[in-house]
Amino acid sequence: MHIMSIEYLRSLIQGFLDPQTGAQPFVAPYLAHLTLEKGKLTYIFDVPTPALQAVNQAKNALDAFLMTQPGVKAISGIITHKKIATPEKQVPAKLPMPPIRAYVAVASGKGGVGKSTTTLNLAVALSQTGLKVGILDADIYGPSLPKLLGTFEKPDLTDDKKMIPITWHGLSCMSIGFLVPQDMAMVWRGPMVQGALHQMLKDVAWESLDVLLIDMPPGTGDAHLTIAQSLPMTGAVIVSTPQDLALIDARRAMTMFEKLNVPLLGLIENMSTFVCPSCQTEHAIFGEHGARNEAEAQGVPFLGALPLNIELRQASDAGHPLTLDRNHPIATAYQKIAQQLNNLIFSSPQGTE
Ligand SMILES: Nc1ncnc2c1ncn2[C@@H]1O[C@H](COP(=O)(O)OP(=O)(O)OP(=O)(O)O)[C@@H](O)[C@H]1O
Ligand SMILES: [Mg+2]
Incomplete structure (x- = not known):
């Protein structure tokens, strides 16, 4: 043989x-x-x-x-x-940044679920607790901060040619929408997004802040990578409606942040229920408790729920986030979330300097 x-x-x-x-x-x-x-x-x-x-x-x-x-x-x-010997964990060059104690991204995966509305109202609520708060609109293709603030003023420049953030009700705000017309931003491509974001971080004379809230664009793309790699991120807050479709995208966003080593601070359910203004009946238009259940399933803190509220939408469109009306029930809901967030950021090891 x-x-x-x-x-x-x-x-x-x-x-x-x-x-x-x-x-x-x-x-x-x-x-x-x-x-x-x-x-x-x-x-x-x-x-x-x-x-x-x-x-x-x-x-x-x-x-x-x-x-x-x-x-x-x-x-x-x-x-x-x-077992592959993991190469020294790649530490991408973080941008030299001014003293900002906490960088928090507000993201969702799915578009139109209320990231920008949440960012602005939370920023107002956080500043009502005495914190110094800034907002960076990281939506390069479709910046919405100028409209939400009701101002399109151009930032002034410092002597060394840095842009001074727009100050609005005590918040320091920066958006590409202050710099270029909206239709121009729409045609930007990947590398330009990175360039534009870097510019809004390093060419802006950010003052010392307790928290910079970063309003993320929809999806899980270039902007997310750039932000996660360029900034010492404290964490991300995920906004979702209770609807399955939104939750699938929220899950994708959570996975992405985990991969990028950005801690998940919690999940907010937006457009949770609708209270009929005439009969006061509560309707769960996008289903019930979807985001709350998802938070539980993922082991991520559930930060709170906001109803689908016509006043909130109208006030947003008018450049007046409802949380400015401190005692409005919607303001109270955002204030509760802000309080939790404040505790999560500043009582946890990653939030302490
Ligand atoms: N809880 C709510 N009740 C009523 N309207 C809301 C609520 N949250 C957000 N909206 C409205 O829904 C629309 C979309 O909200 P927003 O722009 O904040 O979403 P987004 O997730 O930032 O969208 P994009 O993905 O385009 O950035 C806006 O008109 C806003 O006023
Ligand atoms: Mg938005």
């Missing part, structure tokens, strides 16, 4: 195609050990994470194939999980 040479077996293994997928999973670099002794073939594959599933899936087929080879009577094959 012809006994196979070990080198021939090696080439058979390495050239083996998974009959299910047609892939060639047992490539040379993973083969850590191969012997054939008294008819017993022993192999060890040490496989890095990305290839592990494909290798495990094809193992039975490989073994069956090898058993058909002359001289192979038994097989002892082991697949081990290669």
